[in-house]
Amino acid sequence: MLSVRDLVVRFSTGRGVVHAVNGVSLDVEPGGTLGLVGESGSGKSVTSLAIMRLLPRGGRVVSGQVWFGGRDLLRLSAAEMRSVRGREIAMILQDPQSSLNPVLPVGEQIEEAIRAHERVSRPAARARAVELLGAVGIARPEEQLGRFPHQLSGGMRQRVMIAIALALRPTLLIADEPTTALDVTVQAQVLELLRDLTDEVGAAVVLISHDLGIMARMAGRIAVMYAGRVVESAPTEELFARPRHPYTVGLLRSIPRIGGARRALVPIEGSPPDLERLPEGCPFAPRCAWRIEACWTQNPSLATDDGPAHLVACHDPAEPEEVGPGRPIRPGFAPAPPPGIRAGVA
Amino acid sequence: MGRLIARRLAFMVFVVWGVTLVTFFLSRVVPGDPAKLLAGPKASPTEVAHIRRIYGLDDPLWTQYGRYMADLLHGNLGVSFVTRREVTTDVRAFLPATLELAGYSLLLGFLAALVVGTVAGYRRGSALDAGGRLMAIAGLSVPAFWLALLLQLLLHTRLGWFPLGGRLDAGVAAPPRLTGILTLDSLLTLHLHAFVNALWHLALPVLTLAAGVFGLMTRIVRTSILEVVGEDYVRTAQGKGLTRWRVLRRHVLRNAMLPAVTVLGLEFGLLASGVFVVEAVFQWPGLGNYAFQAIQASDYNATLGATLVIAIAYVLTNLVVDLAYLYLDPRIRYT
Ligand SMILES: Nc1ncnc2c1ncn2[C@@H]1O[C@H](COP(=O)(O)OP(=O)(O)OP(=O)(O)O)[C@@H](O)[C@H]1O
Ligand SMILES: [Mg+2]
Secondary structure (H helix, E strand, O other): OEEEEEEEEEEEOOEEEEEEEEEEEEEEEEOEEEEEEOOOOOOOHHHHHHOOOOOOEEEEEEEEEEEEEEEEEEHOOOHHHHHOOOOOOOEEOOOOOOOHHHHHHHHHHHHHHHHOOOOOOHHHHHHHHHHHHHHOOOOOOHHHHHHHHHHHHHHHHHHHHHHHHHHOOOOOOEEEEEEOOOOOOHHHHHHHHHHHHHHHHOOOEEOOOHHHHHHHHOOOOEEEOOEEEEEEOOOOOOOOHHOOHHHHHHHHOOOOOOOOOOOOOOOOOOOOOOOOOOOOOOOOOOOOOOOOOOHHHHHOOOOOOOOOOOOOOOOOOHHHHHHHHOOOOOOOOOOOOOHHHHHHHH | HHHHHHHHHHHHHHHHHHHHHHHHHHHHHOOOHHHHHHOOOOHHHHHHHHHHHHHHOOOOOHHHHHHHHHHOOOOOOOOOOOOOOOOHHHHHHHHHHHHHHHHHHHHHHHHHHHHHHHHHHHOOOOHHHHHHHHHHHHHHOOOOOHHHHHHHHHHHHOOOOOOOOOOOOOOOOOOOOOOOOOHHHHHHHOEEEHHHHHHHHHHHHHHHHHHHHHHHHHHHHHHHHHHHHOOHHHHHHHHHHOOOOOHHHHHHHHHHHHHHHHHHHHHHHHHHHHHHHHHHHHOOHHHHHHHHHHHHOOOHOOOOOHHHHHHHHHHHHHHHHHHHHHOOOOHOOOO
């Protein structure tokens, strides 16, 4: 239903060009949930904003396609795109503190979402808003319509955001870290609500999160992003059981296993590349224990591996027995040194 | 809200008191003898002394001040030495002209700033933005008297499109006085000819005053638009599929207005000083001209009365600004 192909997004800033998204490809099944994970700055938010064509100032889609319902969204007119937003694709932002307009009552903010696409009277829209607030578990919904965002708790605000997003029963919901700003207990409730309601509406979901625990519970499929690219994509269980990309291996090792034996948090060494000066080869190579010579010169493309559903972009993926130790265990293997150094040695 | 109004009104009492104190003593230490002026150039010293006694100008200053304050408490501002009328009568005669001038200037400057500031903010870095900013700087830095003279020279002397000054042409019958605001009175009484003529006379002085309002306000609006446009809630609004116009009106402008409204209080000072200049240059029969002449003639009561009215207007303006802010920002309303 949603199929992103080779999406490239750049930002022109005063200092230079930021290569925020560098050829992202994603697929979301109707009714399915795709999890997008990756470190801060890996391009998750920019990808989702590019899909909605709501990139902030300075951001530009350089190339790629966003297929949705048989059309490339990037080629729609502004008016056509407007009729997609909110009605077919809805969006929930990370911070419920700032994603509602502080000076308008929440009732109006729900009603306008309905009235943007349907010719309904104000009382009818109001009745729908009451119904929606009830559906997202807000008590005495009539009384809440006239209240302002600052009068609601963070959890309630995010419920209002969910009500707005699902008001028109969209076929796709993009939720960008919808619970990061909430308390842990509230997080669980909001996630559960999100899952129940999207199931009921039949909406597919793109869920963005840092939290692999959340992903394990919510997502049917996970795409791992690094430096503006998808480096691995697989059904959730498959990804947890048999990660192939060294970066995914590192990510999985960096979280304490829920239920399993407690392990110390192992952060991945090194830091992500400078998006203003991307290397020629694989951007993860400098941090990678599996790297071979090709990694320094060729950026691998996303290709099937281990069956048609499992995609990975890596010249030298991790073998199953290497996942536990978190490093290659092959006799005589050493990570390839950068090209310059190798020349010096030879 | 009641508490806010009460606080402001209490504050007004202090302001009025402070203004009387300063103006009263200041106006009496500057050289000038109203009794001499009143008596006329051919009056004998005895006549001058007589007039001085009648008006109590011989008494110690504190006694005079006490008398003035006692009168003030009864709403009596004394008699003008120049016009020989009650100062309250004079104020009633001259204030509407100033209100009309200032009101239109504020409105025009504010609306123009809203449009130009919004366009500049939306199209940051474009030629439109550069043009808008240039206009804002010009509006702020060009002195009112210079702009007034320039407009007169160009649009009156050269092209003859607008009158040189005054509120109405000599041949035009003034509408019956209801409020003293000519455009309003003429509309209410259907004197359309007078209405058009009044607007025509308003054009140049209003343009001059509005330029200053526009200059400051445009910068504020542009800055706050830039800030608001990047906010998450604007993205949420766009994500709903709202039209650009609705996003602009209900989400961007509604929030970007808040700083602009705050600045309206500041604009008052700018406007008040501009009014003196503009009324002088355009022979506008307003309070600024009245006060100017009163000061020159050492007309104590008139000077004091006009100053008081300006001070009260200042406090009231700020009260209105506060109430507007309260209305526009629920975060303050409900705390
Ligand atoms: N408005 C902007 N101007 C310039 N660069 C930007 C802008 N927005 C994002 N970027 C850059 O794009 C890259 C990707 O950002 P993005 O917000 O998509 O990351 P993310 O994966 O969502 O991270 P996080 O987990 O912190 O939300 C970052 O390097 C960021 O600096
Ligand atoms: Mg993000």
